[in-house]
Amino acid sequence: MAKKPTSRKSLDEALEGEQQRQTERAAARASGTDRVFRFRLKQGDGAEVVILDESLDDGIHFHEHNLKGPDGYYNVYEVCPKEEYDCPLCSQFKESGFVLYLSVLHLDAYQDNQTKEWRNGRALLGIKYGQLPTFKKVLGAAKKEHGTLRGVVLNLERPMGKATQSPTIGEPVEFEDINKRFDFIEDLEDEYGHDEIVGQDGKTVVKQADLDITAYDYEELFPHAYDLDACIESIRERYKTGAPAGSDAETSSWTDEGDDTPRRSRRRSRREDDAGDDIDTSPPRNRRRGRKSSEKAADEQEESRPRRRGRKSNSDEGGEEQEGWAK
Numbered sequence: 239m240a241k242k243p244t245s246r247k248s249l250d251e252a253l254e255g256e257q258q259r260q261t262e263r264a265a266a267r268a269s270g271t272d273r274v275f276r277f278r279l280k281q282g283d284g285a286e287v288v289i290l291d292e293s294l295d296d297g298i299h300f301h302e303h304n305l306k307g308p309d310g311y312y313n314v315y316e317v318c319p320k321e322e323y324d325c326p327l328c329s330q331f332k333e334s335g336f337v338l339y340l341s342v343l344h345l346d347a348y349q350d351n352q353t354k355e356w357r358n359g360r361a362l363l364g365i366k367y368g369q370l371p372t373f374k375k376v377l378g379a380a381k382k383e384h385g386t387l388r389g390v391v392l393n394l395e396r397p398m399g400k401a402t403q404s405p406t407i408g409e410p411v412e413f414e415d416i417n418k419r420f421d422f423i424e425d426l427e428d429e430y431g432h433d434e435i436v437g438q439d440g441k442t443v444v445k446q447a448d449l450d451i452t453a454y455d456y457e458e459l460f461p462h463a464y465d466l467d468a469c470i471e472s473i474r475e476r477y478k479t480g481a482p483a484g485s486d487a488e489t490s491s492w493t494d495e496g497d498d499t500p501r502r503s504r505r506r507s508r509r510e511d512d513a514g515d516d517i518d519t520s521p522p523r524n525r526r527r528g529r530k531s532s533e534k535a536a537d538e539q540e541e542s543r544p545r546r547r548g549r550k551s552n553s554d555e556g557g558e559e560q561e562g563w564a565k
Contacts, residue, residue, distance in 0.1 A: 277361040284395035287342040298456040299338040317462040336367040341453035380420040391421040
């Protein structure tokens with residue numbers, strides 16, 4: 239049934255709908271899901287990220303399409319259901335690729351326009367199939383040593399060269415002062431935790447406490463990775479595609495209500511797997527410490543953008559993708 243436009247609703251109906259939208263937007267802002275950034279580097283750049291998940295199993299992995307948006311950039315991301323169905327986007331565009339997403343805290347992610355201070359930002363680290371062996375090796379060693387991935391710090395650098403040989407997230411390289419490709423923060427809450435931020439009314443939560451160091455709710459960010467029926471219906475509706483000729487989808491309904499043959503559930507749980515940030519403009523808790531020696535820290539103050547800062551010392555392929563939303 240077609241919905242009534244706002245102009246045809248009573249004022250009370252329209253106000254109720256608008257209040258609901260405002261409430262949902264405020265909740266998304268407070269939980270940091272209104273704007274979710276995918277971590278990426280320019281060629282020749284480097285950055286440090288802190289893993290927020292406990293293990294690789296706590297991340298999420300699936301096949302994903304990266305499509306060109308109306309602005310001409312490849313910043314449209316779609317979950318691909320090809321493991322269960324004939325994906326219409328695979329035939330309309332190129333085939334999707336396998337990706338593992340982890341939540342990270344990107345250190346010195348951006349510079350505050352007013353204070354000129356470098357601030358951190360939460361982001362999604364998308365590790366593509368070709369890079370997984372390297373990341374599994376490094377993160378496996380880190381977990382073996384520390385018992386968890388949460389608090390593990392990676393030093394990522396993106397090499398120069400052809401796009402196919404220069405993955406957008408870079409690759410783990412050694413920290414020069416410890417001769418390892420990972421470091422570790424013992425007390426993540428003490429280092430980068432923050433208090434709850436409320437609005438001017440003193441009640442509305444603008445940002446949840448310790449949000450920057452909280453792993454994303456992947457089911458909220460990627461609902462179609464958990465509900466393939468909804469995924470297919472959404473793709474068909476938005477891309478105006480039909481079922482491929484001769485496919486199971488063409489000859490049966492998506493729900494298969496009349497079929498008694500047992501089928502694998504099309505809604506998956508995160509735990510059966512084994513393998514997109516609201517920028518923070520609030521001051522930290524004044525607990526920030528540097529992992530570098532005082533001599534190195536002094537040298538870094540002369541640089542326009544310090545490569546590494548604010549950590550306590552404890553010891554692919556991919557084209558020119560743009561930052562995208564995990565929606």
